[in-house]
Amino acid sequence: xxxxxxxxxxxxxxxxxxxPEAVRRRLRGRRVDLAGVVLRVAxxxxxxxxxxxxxxxxxxxxxxGWEVFASRFQSFMSGTLRFSAGESxxxxxxRGTLWIGVFVVLLAFPLGIAAALYLEEYAxxxxxxxxxxxxxxxxxxxxxxxYGILGFTIFVKSLSGLTGGRSVIAxxxxxxxxxxxxxxxxxxxxxxxxxxELRLAGFGLGATRWEVSRTQVLPYAAPGIxxxxxxxxxxxxxxxxxxxxxxxxxxRLGSNPGLLDLGSLDQRFTALPIVITYWAGLPQADFRAxxxxxxxxxxxxxxxxxAAAIILRNRFESKRG
Amino acid sequence: MLHIAKRPxxxxxxxxxxLSVLTAACAGGEDSAGTGTETTTGSGSGAATGxxxxxxxxxxxxxxxxxxxxxxADAGNDANVNVDxxxxxxxxxxxxQGETDISDASRPIKEAEVATCEENGIEFVELYIAIxxxxxxxxxxxxxxxxxxxxxxxxxxxxxxQGFDNWTDAQAIAEELGSDTEFPDAPLNISxxxxxxxxxxxxxxxxxxxxxxxxxxxxxxxxxxQSSGDDNIILQGxxxxxxxxxxxxxxxxxxxxxxxxxxxxxxxxxxxxxxxTPETIASGDYxxxxxxxxxxxxxxxxxxxxxxxxxxxxxSEEGMAAVAEAGYVDIPExxxxxxxxxxxxRTTGANFASE
Numbered sequence: 001x002x003x004x005x006x007x008x009x010x011x012x013x014x015x016x017x018x019x020p021e022a023v024r025r026r027l028r029g030r031r032v033d034l035a036g037v038v039l040r041v042a043x044x045x046x047x048x049x050x051x052x053x054x055x056x057x058x059x060x061x062x063x064x065g066w067e068v069f070a071s072r073f074q075s076f077m078s079g080t081l082r083f084s085a086g087e088s089x090x091x092x093x094x095r096g097t098l099w100i101g102v103f104v105v106l107l108a109f110p111l112g113i114a115a116a117l118y119l120e121e122y123a124x125x126x127x128x129x130x131x132x133x134x135x136x137x138x139x140x141x142x143x144x145x146x147y148g149i150l151g152f153t154i155f156v157k158s159l160s161g162l163t164g165g166r167s168v169i170a171x172x173x174x175x176x177x178x179x180x181x182x183x184x185x186x187x188x189x190x191x192x193x194x195x196x197e198l199r200l201a202g203f204g205l206g207a208t209r210w211e212v213s214r215t216q217v218l219p220y221a222a223p224g225i226x227x228x229x230x231x232x233x234x235x236x237x238x239x240x241x242x243x244x245x246x247x248x249x250x251x252r253l254g255s256n257p258g259l260l261d262l263g264s265l266d267q268r269f270t271a272l273p274i275v276i277t278y279w280a281g282l283p284q285a286d287f288r289a290x291x292x293x294x295x296x297x298x299x300x301x302x303x304x305x306x307a308a309a310i311i312l313r314n315r316f317e318s319k320r321g
Numbered sequence: 322m323l324h325i326a327k328r329p330x331x332x333x334x335x336x337x338x339x340l341s342v343l344t345a346a347c348a349g350g351e352d353s354a355g356t357g358t359e360t361t362t363g364s365g366s367g368a369a370t371g372x373x374x375x376x377x378x379x380x381x382x383x384x385x386x387x388x389x390x391x392x393x394a395d396a397g398n399d400a401n402v403n404v405d406x407x408x409x410x411x412x413x414x415x416x417x418q419g420e421t422d423i424s425d426a427s428r429p430i431k432e433a434e435v436a437t438c439e440e441n442g443i444e445f446v447e448l449y450i451a452i453x454x455x456x457x458x459x460x461x462x463x464x465x466x467x468x469x470x471x472x473x474x475x476x477x478x479x480x481x482x483q484g485f486d487n488w489t490d491a492q493a494i495a496e497e498l499g500s501d502t503e504f505p506d507a508p509l510n511i512s513x514x515x516x517x518x519x520x521x522x523x524x525x526x527x528x529x530x531x532x533x534x535x536x537x538x539x540x541x542x543x544x545x546x547q548s549s550g551d552d553n554i555i556l557q558g559x560x561x562x563x564x565x566x567x568x569x570x571x572x573x574x575x576x577x578x579x580x581x582x583x584x585x586x587x588x589x590x591x592x593x594x595x596x597x598t599p600e601t602i603a604s605g606d607y608x609x610x611x612x613x614x615x616x617x618x619x620x621x622x623x624x625x626x627x628x629x630x631x632x633x634x635x636x637s638e639e640g641m642a643a644v645a646e647a648g649y650v651d652i653p654e655x656x657x658x659x660x661x662x663x664x665x666x667r668t669t670g671a672n673f674a675s676e
Contacts, residue, residue, distance in 0.1 A: 083387045083647070244407070251383045252390050254373065254401025268375070268403045285553060 061299070064292030076293060080256050081249075081270065085286030088279075090294055092253045096168050096271035097237055097301065103172025104179055104236045109229050112183025116225075119184070120191040121213050133188075140181035147178040148242030156246055164266025166247030171269060174242050179232035186228020190221040222316040230309035234302045240273035250278035272298045372627025377405040378412025378425030381453060381523075382613050386425055388643035389635050396639070400627040410434075416616060417443050422628050424616040427453065427523075429673035444619040444669040448636070448660050452650040454571035454602040454610040455523055456583040460563050465505035468585040468594035471608070472498035475532040477566055478511060483543045485509055488564065498532065500590040505564065511546035512558025512567040520570050521548075527609050556581060571597055571610075572648035603653045612673065613649065619669050636661050 068076050072086075079089015123129045151174025155163045163170040194217050202212035218225075248270045257264040272294055279291040376386050383406035390402035406412075409426045416424035417438040430438075430447065438445060457469060465488075469477075476482060476495035485491050488504035495502060514520040521542070530540040547558050552573045559565045559581050574583050574597065585594035588608040601607040615635065622629050634640045636657075644651050652660070662668075 082391060083384055247405075249403050249405045251376075251404035251406050252387045252402060254390070254394075254403050267373075267401075 058299075061292045061295045064289055065294075065296045068289050068293035069296070076290070077297075081252050081275070085284055085290055088287075088290055090272065090275060090297060092256055093270050093272045093275040093294070094297070095257070095259050096171065096248065096269040097273075097298070098259060099168045099265065099269075100172045100175050100271060101233060101237055101301075101305075103169070104176045104233055107173070107176040108180045108183050108232065108236075112180050112229075112232075113187045113225060115180075116184045116187035116191055117213060117218070120188050121209060121217060136181045136184050140185055143241075144178055144239050145241045145245070147174060148245030150174070150177065151242055152245045152247075166268055167266045168269035168271075169265050171243050171246045171248060171271065174246050175236040175239055178239065178242060179236045182232040182235065183229055186231065187221070187225045190224025190228065191217060193224060194220045219316065219319065223313040226309045226313045226316070230305055233305050237298065237302060237305075238273055240271075240277050243271055243274050248274040250274060272301075371399055371401075372625060373401040373403065374423065374625070374627050374631050375403050375405075375421045376423040376425060376615075377407060377415050377421045378423075378616075379409040379427040379613070380406035381409075381427040382406075382425035382451075382615065384647035385451060385613070385643050385649065386423070386615070386635075388646055389640045390631075392639060392643065393631060393634050396634070398630070398634070400631060402631060413437075413616075416445070416618065417441055419443055419618065419621075422618050422621045422625060423632070426614040426616060427611060429612070429614065430616060430671050435671050445671075446617045446619050446622070446664060446667055446669055447671055447673060448615050448617065448632075448664055449612055449652060449656060449673065450615055450635070450641070450660065451613040451644040451647075452602055452610050452652055453523060453613055454597055454607060454650050455520060455527070455568050456571050456574035456597045457566075457568045457586060457609070458559055458574055458581045458583050459567070460559060460565050461580060461582050463564050463582060465507065465564070466502060466584065468587055469502065470500050470587045470590040470592065471528050471532060472500040472590045473502050473504075474528050476500070477509065478513070478542050478546070479529050480533060480538040480541055480543060481536070483545055485543075498590065502590075507564035508562065510558065510562035510565045511543075512555045512565060513542070513546055513548060514552075514555065514569070515548035520568070523611060524568050524609070527611060570648050571602060571650055572645070575599075599650055602650045603656075610650070612652075614673070617664070619667055622667065632664060636664055 075087075076089045077094070078091050079087060080092055082088045119129065119133065151170060155170035155173045156166055159170075163173065198216045198220060199212050202216050207215070247268065249268050250270065253268060253270055255264060255267060276291055276294050276298065279287045279294065374390075376390075383404060386404045390404055393400070393402060406425065409424075409428055412421070412424045412426065413430060413434040414437075415421045417434060418441060424445075430445075457474065459466075466473075473491075473495050475498065476491035476493075477485070477488070479494075481494055482491055486509055487506065488509050489506050490509070492504050495504065513524070525540055525542060529542065533540045547555075549555050549558070552569055555567055555569055556573075556577060559567050574581065583597050585596045586608055587594045593606075595601050595607045597607050597609075602610045615632075617628070617632055622632065641651065641657065651657075
């Protein structure tokens with residue numbers, strides 16, 4: 001269950017066959033560690049480069065979308081998909097994205113964490129478990145469009161009685177399935193990192209496996225699990241390709257129900273990534289600003305989800321300490 | 322303290338899940354066809370109104386259907402009209418499985434698609450609604466060439482012209498293709514729509530495809546030109562060079578006539594040169610144009626009470642105003658009459674069918 005010797009196997013010896021003289025020279029010498037400096041600069045450059053790309057992206061979309069927010073924030077947030085850029089808004093897309101998030105949180109998170117807990121704490125370490133483990137890892141690497149086909153076949157076609165066909169339910173379920181392997185893998189990693197002593201101490205006090213999992217393993221692994229789940233949520237909110245297959249609409253959506261209107265969950269829908277993709281391809285220049293504004297909104301949603309996870313993680317961590 | 326705070330939240334969550342599953346199941350059971358007569362909450366009771374019309378198909382026709390749907394809603398009709406635009410082919414695939422009520426198309430339905438529809442027992446009414454014309458343009462002061470044939474355009478902008486930065490570079494290919502147009506010794510600066518645009522597709526399909534096929538080339542333009550999705554930037558590029566070349570949708574040229582010039586176009590080298598005007602485009606004499614259609618599911622026109630009134634509106638004066646607003650050319654009055662008659666009689670089958 002706990003692969004204690006795995007890390008050793010992949011590291012190379014620090015310096016093989018080092019003589020005492022060599023060690024002494026290294027410790028006492030004043031030689032500049034050239035390789036170390038180069039590595040440090042390279043690492044710093046990598047970090048700076050990623051941050052720079054992010055900063056440029058943020059600057060670009062914020063400046064691009066600013067005039068939309070400044071001139072018609074209200075109508076942009078509450079408007080519907082329309083022909084004219086001046087009247088278009090993202091209310092319907094926002095609603096679709098929100099509900100996709102709800103489905104992922106309600107379905108993928110509990111299922112994924114439970115599956116990870118089973119694999120790590122309950123399942124015997126045999127061939128079948130390892131086979132399942134490898135398969136889940138492979139599933140996490142399957143291109144999202146394939147999940148779109150899966151979602152189309154299962155949720156849009158076979159289960160149309162339940163989902164209403166090309167609905168936000170079908171879209172949400174598809175994306176929940178899409179991120180399920182990710183949730184399982186990251187949760188399993190976090191659970192695996194829980195020190196074995198905690199479990200053994202629990203068993204030693206006569207606790208059952210479930211009691212140990214609930215009171216020791218899960219709280220200890222919670223920060224890691226949260227990080228993984230939020231990354232999965234961000235992935236689900238940003239996916240466009242599977243939604244195209246499930247049938248998100250880009251041109252016009254007749255209805256514009258409220259955010260929390262459960263009754264229309266089985267009707268046609270749209271979502272932010274789809275709308276962004278569509279608007280970005282439109283020839284009219286005015287849609288450029290709308291595209292940027294919609295990107296800012298989806299970034300804000302993902303950042304909010306991240307912030308929520310960080311706050312929760314800090315609470316768990318302070319509890320652990 | 323944490324535990325106390327957690328409990329009610331957990332219970333709420335469970336209730337919420339149960340509730341959403343329940344509502345989903347109920348709503349799904351009521352209406353399994355997906356195009357029935359459910360009314361949106363809060364849109365009044367109206368049994369005669371409401372309902373849903375699902376439109377999919379060509380992204381070129383999408384703006385027309387979108388605009389018609391908008392003015393339909395503005396006129397006080399509360400039917401849910403959903404418009405999507407994955408492309409003409411994808412649209413017919415959905416349509417022939419009975420998933421959509423109306424299919425937008427920027428070309429006539431193909432025989433293979435008709436066969437699929439027949440297999441699934443789908444009959445359709447084919448309605449010709451608009452014309453999409455392309456103008457090949459240059460700087461207003463450019464007078465070395467007045468008329469271009471498809472062969473000339475292929476030589477200037479086809480897949481084999483990569484790297485040509487002077488009109489004379491294209492002379493050899495044009496002559497090979499049988500053209501006797503004299504290209505001037507002037508820089509060739511091309512500004513045109515990018516691949517994402519429907520106008521690009523039209524240009525490739527109508528002008529380049531046949532010649533490219535003959536010569537064993539990919540049906541595409543040269544990659545090295547100033548491409549933009551924004552007609553205004555294309556116009557700037559065209560005006561910025563005294564011997565530029567490019568193409569835009571006819572409607573856009575018409576708005577900017579005088580600022581740029583449109584070449585006359587001949588389909589074959591030495592053929593009749595035709596200038597783009599609403600008349601020549603409508604009559605089909607101008608060769609770079611294509612008809613736009615909507616296909617209506619005949620059975621659903623009966624069974625879906627929201628559909629027929631919407632199509633009626635589509636073909637009315639008010640609905641047809643969307644054609645020009647979306648940047649396309651109105652079809653001639655007698656063709657519009659014919660379209661209306663086809664719809665009135667619910668004449669099914671393809672009259673424009675291509676191979």
